Amino acid sequence: MRELFQQELLEVQERLVAIAELVTASMADxxxxxxxxxxxxxxxxxxxxxxxxDAVVELDEHAITILARQSPVAKDLRLVVSALRISSSLxxxxxxxxxxxxxxxxxxxxxxxxxxxxxxxxxxxxxxVEMSKxxxxxxxxxxxxxxxxxxDEDDKVDALHLSVFETVLSDTWSQEAETxxxxxxxxxxxxxxxxxxxxxxxxxxxxxxxxWNPPTEPIRI
Amino acid sequence: MRELFQQELLEVQERLVAIAELVTASMADxxxxxxxxxxxxxxxxxxxxxxxxDAVVELDEHAITILARQSPVAKDLRLVVSALRISSSLxxxxxxxxxxxxxxxxxxxxxxxxxxxxxxxxxxxxxxVEMSKxxxxxxxxxxxxxxxxxxDEDDKVDALHLSVFETVLSDTWSQEAETxxxxxxxxxxxxxxxxxxxxxxxxxxxxxxxxWNPPTEPIRI
Numbered sequence: 388m389r390e391l392f393q394q395e396l397l398e399v400q401e402r403l404v405a406i407a408e409l410v411t412a413s414m415a416d417x418x419x420x421x422x423x424x425x426x427x428x429x430x431x432x433x434x435x436x437x438x439x440x441d442a443v444v445e446l447d448e449h450a451i452t453i454l455a456r457q458s459p460v461a462k463d464l465r466l467v468v469s470a471l472r473i474s475s476s477l478x479x480x481x482x483x484x485x486x487x488x489x490x491x492x493x494x495x496x497x498x499x500x501x502x503x504x505x506x507x508x509x510x511x512x513x514x515x516v517e518m519s520k521x522x523x524x525x526x527x528x529x530x531x532x533x534x535x536x537x538x539d540e541d542d543k544v545d546a547l548h549l550s551v552f553e554t555v556l557s558d559t560w561s562q563e564a565e566t567x568x569x570x571x572x573x574x575x576x577x578x579x580x581x582x583x584x585x586x587x588x589x590x591x592x593x594x595x596x597x598x599w600n601p602p603t604e605p606i607r608i
Numbered sequence: 609m610r611e612l613f614q615q616e617l618l619e620v621q622e623r624l625v626a627i628a629e630l631v632t633a634s635m636a637d638x639x640x641x642x643x644x645x646x647x648x649x650x651x652x653x654x655x656x657x658x659x660x661x662d663a664v665v666e667l668d669e670h671a672i673t674i675l676a677r678q679s680p681v682a683k684d685l686r687l688v689v690s691a692l693r694i695s696s697s698l699x700x701x702x703x704x705x706x707x708x709x710x711x712x713x714x715x716x717x718x719x720x721x722x723x724x725x726x727x728x729x730x731x732x733x734x735x736x737v738e739m740s741k742x743x744x745x746x747x748x749x750x751x752x753x754x755x756x757x758x759x760d761e762d763d764k765v766d767a768l769h770l771s772v773f774e775t776v777l778s779d780t781w782s783q784e785a786e787t788x789x790x791x792x793x794x795x796x797x798x799x800x801x802x803x804x805x806x807x808x809x810x811x812x813x814x815x816x817x818x819x820w821n822p823p824t825e826p827i828r829i
Contacts, residue, residue: 454675455682556789568777571793572792572796575793
């Protein structure tokens, strides 16, 4: 019985890692489709989002079954509760990747944002993918030092997000409204993806330490 | 012991209702500050968001304590798990109200969006407040018929959200980039608020029926 229980808990962790890997692959492809205006890649990202959603539902069902049958306590309980909360953030990260790919597909064969701010988006995208890889490691190892690194990377994403707004609102910006809308949304998707990574990192700290970190995030427009 | 347990479960529900009431008041004020360019009201919304965040953290701690001490099963377990998932959606709804108020404050004494699309935003805001009130009732009564009404209202919000984009991307739109950015973000905040309400409604259906509804939402840009 005890052995089965430990096996079930291990499976919770393995499922979280597997979903985080799907999300990472999805964002990597979404960023590439966005940067290179690759409509085939964009469509594959959009088509694969269901996989992430299904895996999240399965993980949730698995976690609730453990709560019902095993009545875990202490760290085991924290693992199951954290998994339930982390899974919904992972699901939203998948959605952000899909949204980005949808913009790339919609604008094809054009690129979504004009040349001048493409380097900024490229950098944001690379940071998002990097953070998502860190998240996979954090979920695998539960090494809370990685959580701090994720927060540091998020500061960089926030700075780039703000710089997009500065560019869009500057006098030199002479783009059509459609481009302004797309740049605004793309930047927000990339920033929210990073926020969710930070939110998961906080939950992993709770899992390791038992110290509950508020799920709230700094407010950004 | 059993009596204490029932009392604790009742408290979970009461806390959810109380947070939903805070969120409803916050969105009502945010919408009014946005419509009327009322900076004092906007600032009160922003100042009060901490209350919502704190109440969410307290509810989560309460729910986890119940899981640890009482090891609930069946419908009791569903209530506690649902509360943990619903609370994070309520927290995000509070954030959306705050974001809307921040736009109103930032643009004061100007209004955020130009006269031509103000009626659309007014309608979206009124629908969001209405949905939030329905949510309070749903959490109080667990009457799943209300869940369907919330979904119906969300369809209206989505249609208005699309109409904002149609306006912004039409040939007659001659606003500055700042106004385009603000209209894009405001519309997205209002639409996300409604999405979270639907997401909570689905979780309440799970609570009542035991039928797990995927936490995913239809993908919208």
